[in-house]
Amino acid sequence: MQKTLFELVNEVQDEESFIVFLSALSKDRQACPDEWQHDSIESFLEAAADWSQESVNGLTHYEKPDNSWKRCAQIMYMGKFYE
Structure with a gap:
């Protein structure tokens, strides 16, 4: 059974699991573009940065x-949805 992005983002603990998550995030964008709020890399990165600022505390x-790898994965994950 294939894991969801949500499951993978919550499993990130180190560089290796972060890379697994990034690969799945890329595949998700290719397979399900209609589920993404942003059509360009610029708007995706802007949303990720905005959410990271909003959630810094x-x-x-x-x-x-506390884990920096997990925080980075969460920021990337939220770039998919955050407006």
């Missing part, structure tokens, strides 16, 4: 992880 339903 955590959010109501989000606790910022």
Whole structure:
């Protein structure tokens, strides 16, 4: 059974698992472009940066992880959705 992006982002702990997540994120963009809020790399990166600024101290339903690899994966993941 293939893992979802959400499962993979939550499993990121180190460089190796971060690379696995990035590969899955890329495949998700190719397979499901209609699920992405952003059509360009510029808007995707802007959304990821905006969400990272918004969540730098955590959010109501989000606790910022201590693990930098996981935080980076979460930032990239949220670039898919954040407006």
